[in-house]
Amino acid sequence: MSKKIKFINYGRHSIDDDDIKAVVKTLKSDFITQGPTIPLFEDKIKKYCGVKYGFAVNSATSALHISCLSLGLGPGDILWTSANTFVSSSNCALLVGATVDFVDIDPDTLNMSVKSLEKKLITANNNNCLPKIVIPVHFAGQSCDMKKIYELSKIYGFKIIEDGSHAIGGSYKNLPVGSCKYSDICVFSFHPVKIITTGEGGIALTNSKLIAEKLKKFRSHGIHSIKQKMRKRDPKEIWNYQQVSIGLNYRITDIAASLGLSQMNKLDQFINKRRKIAKFYDSKLKYLPLKRQHEISSCKSTYHLYVIRLNLKHKKITQKKIYNNLTKLGVLVNIHYIPVYRQPFYEDLGFKSGHCPEAESYFREALSIPIYPDMTIKDMEYVSSSLEKVLTL
Ligand SMILES: *Cc1c(COP(=O)(O)O)cnc(C)c1O
Numbered sequence: 001m002s003k004k005i006k007f008i009n010y011g012r013h014s015i016d017d018d019d020i021k022a023v024v025k026t027l028k029s030d031f032i033t034q035g036p037t038i039p040l041f042e043d044k045i046k047k048y049c050g051v052k053y054g055f056a057v058n059s060a061t062s063a064l065h066i067s068c069l070s071l072g073l074g075p076g077d078i079l080w081t082s083a084n085t086f087v088s089s090s091n092c093a094l095l096v097g098a099t100v101d102f103v104d105i106d107p108d109t110l111n112m113s114v115k116s117l118e119k120k121l122i123t124a125n126n127n128n129c130l131p132k133i134v135i136p137v138h139f140a141g142q143s144c145d146m147k148k149i150y151e152l153s154k155i156y157g158f159k160i161i162e163d164g165s166h167a168i169g170g171s172y173k174n175l176p177v178g179s180c181k182y183s184d185i186c187v188f189s190f191h192p193v194k195i196i197t198t199g200e201g202g203i204a205l206t207n208s209k210l211i212a213e214k215l216k217k218f219r220s221h222g223i224h225s226i227k228q229k230m231r232k233r234d235p236k237e238i239w240n241y242q243q244v245s246i247g248l249n250y251r252i253t254d255i256a257a258s259l260g261l262s263q264m265n266k267l268d269q270f271i272n273k274r275r276k277i278a279k280f281y282d283s284k285l286k287y288l289p290l291k292r293q294h295e296i297s298s299c300k301s302t303y304h305l306y307v308i309r310l311n312l313k314h315k316k317i318t319q320k321k322i323y324n325n326l327t328k329l330g331v332l333v334n335i336h337y338i339p340v341y342r343q344p345f346y347e348d349l350g351f352k353s354g355h356c357p358e359a360e361s362y363f364r365e366a367l368s369i370p371i372y373p374d375m376t377i378k379d380m381e382y383v384s385s386s387l388e389k390v391l392t393l
Contacts, residue, residue: 005330008383011193011305014270014373015259022262026254035254041261042203045168048264049178051186051205053212055219056257060165060189060202062219062250064092064135067161067185067204070214073098073133080120081135081163082112083339083359089135089163090340101131102341104356108294110307111144112136113358114152121156130156137163140293140336141195141274141302143172146182165189166304168196169271173298180207185215190256193372195270195302196263198256222247266373273373274303277380281306281369284384288391289315305336306371309362310391317391319364325390326367331383334368 026037038056046054057063073079079093083102093100103120106113117134124130134153136144146162153160160183164170167177168188178186188194190201204215217224222245230242252260278301282292291309295301310319326333339359341351353360370383 007330007332008370008375008379009332009372010334010368010370012372012374013192013197014266015197016266018265019259019262022258023255026258029254032255033253034251037254037257037261038252041198041252041257041264044261044264045178045188045203046205048267049176049180049186049205051178051180052207053209053215054203054205055212055215056198056201056203056252056260057219057250058202058252058256059191059200059250060163060187061088061091062248063187063189063202063204064088064161064163065095066215066218066248066250067187068092068096068098068133069218070204070211071133071159071161071184077132078129079133079135080117080131080158081340082137082139083341083356084110084139084337084362085137085163085340086165086337087340087343088165089137090346092135093133098132102339102351102356102359103134104358105139105362107358107362109142109144109296110139110293110362111142112149114145114148116356116358117149118152121152125156131158133159133161135161135163137165138167138170138177140305140307141166141170142293142295143167143170143177143299146172150182159184162186165191165194165202167302168194169267170302171300178205180205184208184211190260190263193304195274195304196260196267198252198260198263201252201256201260217245218247219250220247221249270373271300271302273375274371275301277371277375278303278306280380281371281384285387288388290391303371305368307336307366307368309365310367312365319367322367322390326386329386329390331370331386333370335363335366336368337363339363 042054073096075097077098081089084105090100103112104116162183164186170177186205190198223243225241289311293307
């Protein structure tokens, strides 16, 4: 038997006794779904982000889906998102019968490149195929240049959904991500590897009353219970709800929301720890053959991921070998992301390699190394020395 090694994953949740107590309290209460904790959780996030409306759901994927529905995306419409993202940011378009296309990334921030976006918009405008929605993704927790994207949206007439799955707790131009100052909707994910967790979960935020009503309706079967909005029928009817459109059951449970509410108390602490780890890596990895994601001064990143780009030009070692060697040492790195359109399903739709060259070349050099609040100094040192060992072979 070889020596037992400790595995350090690229990300993991942080749950303490207060979280466990909060969940147990809900489990022992009268309501475990649709109880009093969901609105408390929503209020806490709304207040944190300075946004008017928020609807917690069972995943960010669900939040993206009802966001597209609420903005009226459908067959014949086009949605654009970043090539460097998780599949949900683009699947949401296909789920409502729209088509999707991808914008290339900026090689330094790894976010959607505003230059590429503008160029693509000019071409689309000439060809009469402008997108109805653009989904910028705040990759690794650093906001996209939302002001510029917002300005383009006013010229070319598209709506904006921010995929902030990585970015709760981050800020842009001194505003919390999620304020929706430069967007119609912002979504967060509460999957365990993300910043705070509810097990599975997500939220959609907006400042628009009209969009808010739709998000709420699509979350719950297309049913509402607003008396004034009920279709007039026989006054003897005693029904207190009506289904007015198609909808889904994407609701979160009170059990999950109580975990989320408790996690929100630690959000700033989580971000501070992540930023400390990032600083540690910044100083330790400076002399290795790699590039780090560029943090721009108007943003405070959450460091959901700590991403490096390997510079292997003059080396014999490959990305795959580095990945495998680190895994052998117990350092479970990952790659974020395979450009979405390189997935077999998207290739079947006709997307070809070379579509977004920057996203592809980043992908061939990318590694996400472990970062999460419960990492110890020893873990951090082990990760950086393992990386050093593997890279200086
Ligand atoms: C995790 C993630 C999602 C999906 O979140 P779920 O809550 O797991 O559905 C969507 N977009 C991005 C960028 C993500 O990282």
